[in-house]
Amino acid sequence: MKLKGKVTIVTGAGSGIGKASAGVFAEEGALVVVVDWNKEAGAQTAETIRQAGGEATYCYADVSNAQDAEAMVNTAVERYGRLDVLFNNAAIQIMAKLADTEEDVWDRIQRVNLKGVFLGCKYAIPAMIRNGGGSIINMASVLGFVGDPDLAAYCAAKGGVIALTKAGALGYGPQGVRINCICPGDVDTPLAQEYFQKDADPERLRQEISSKYALRRIAGPREVAQMAVFLASDASSFVTGSTMVIDGGLTVKCY
Numbered sequence: 001m002k003l004k005g006k007v008t009i010v011t012g013a014g015s016g017i018g019k020a021s022a023g024v025f026a027e028e029g030a031l032v033v034v035v036d037w038n039k040e041a042g043a044q045t046a047e048t049i050r051q052a053g054g055e056a057t058y059c060y061a062d063v064s065n066a067q068d069a070e071a072m073v074n075t076a077v078e079r080y081g082r083l084d085v086l087f088n089n090a091a092i093q094i095m096a097k098l099a100d101t102e103e104d105v106w107d108r109i110q111r112v113n114l115k116g117v118f119l120g121c122k123y124a125i126p127a128m129i130r131n132g133g134g135s136i137i138n139m140a141s142v143l144g145f146v147g148d149p150d151l152a153a154y155c156a157a158k159g160g161v162i163a164l165t166k167a168g169a170l171g172y173g174p175q176g177v178r179i180n181c182i183c184p185g186d187v188d189t190p191l192a193q194e195y196f197q198k199d200a201d202p203e204r205l206r207q208e209i210s211s212k213y214a215l216r217r218i219a220g221p222r223e224v225a226q227m228a229v230f231l232a233s234d235a236s237s238f239v240t241g242s243t244m245v246i247d248g249g250l251t252v253k254c255y
């Protein structure tokens, strides 16, 4: 029970890494506010946690909307009395090379993937300070520090998340708020599966991508969730401003 009694918000918890994280957080004793703009999926995650004996409440929010972001923090405080942990995990992925990226697509990606993280931090930090501190985990990606020609706007947003994490860690460390980010390589979720499905031969593409990893496979969502648990827990009490790479050895090689 690494997170016993910790009040935790997980955004994008209706699917993939967020869903797995909400489940693992609850298994570790956290009281979880499950946030997603997909009401059915978010409510289902909360229900699954409760059926397994954990504690969870679903809260609708579009993380790119300031009122929703503030309301999600208020929900945690009103329902459970305080806020200890925020996992800013929600994001969208739209493929396009730089010059082919429509302005609207650029704006949508920055709104959800970067502004959404900013808004989560903006409203969670004061609530955490009132409670003596807390831990924020921002979801970045290896694409925040290496490029993908077909995901230009996504790469830019994830790079922004890494920089925002460092600025925030410096700003609020003195008040006991730790802020770190996670940089996974490919993770086997609907988002990654959609990417594979765009290829004429999805299974071949999956094999090809897996072969680039030192571990010769992509991650499972629970493996990423375990990194989030570490950063949320007191086991990481001296870790802040860090960029935690969890990529099976993808980005350590040159050739």
Ligand SMILES: NC(=O)c1ccc[n+]([C@@H]2O[C@H](COP(=O)([O-])OP(=O)(O)OC[C@H]3O[C@@H](n4cnc5c(N)ncnc54)[C@H](O)[C@@H]3O)[C@@H](O)[C@H]2O)c1
Residues within 6 Å of the ligand: 011, 012, 013, 014, 015, 016, 017, 018, 035, 036, 037, 038, 041, 061, 062, 063, 064, 089, 090, 091, 092, 112, 116, 139, 140, 141, 142, 183, 184, 185, 186, 187, 188, 189, 190, 191, 192
């Ligand atoms: N899957 C990968 O290969 C991979 C790799 C690196 C980083 N990531 C990052 O991990 C995070 C989770 O990705 P995933 O693969 O689990 O994706 P996913 O698509 O399976 O799940 C994302 C969830 O976020 C929700 N969501 C999206 N926009 C939202 C918004 N504005 N407000 C509220 N909810 C919203 C969706 O409804 C969905 O339930 C993302 O930040 C993604 O960029 C994923």
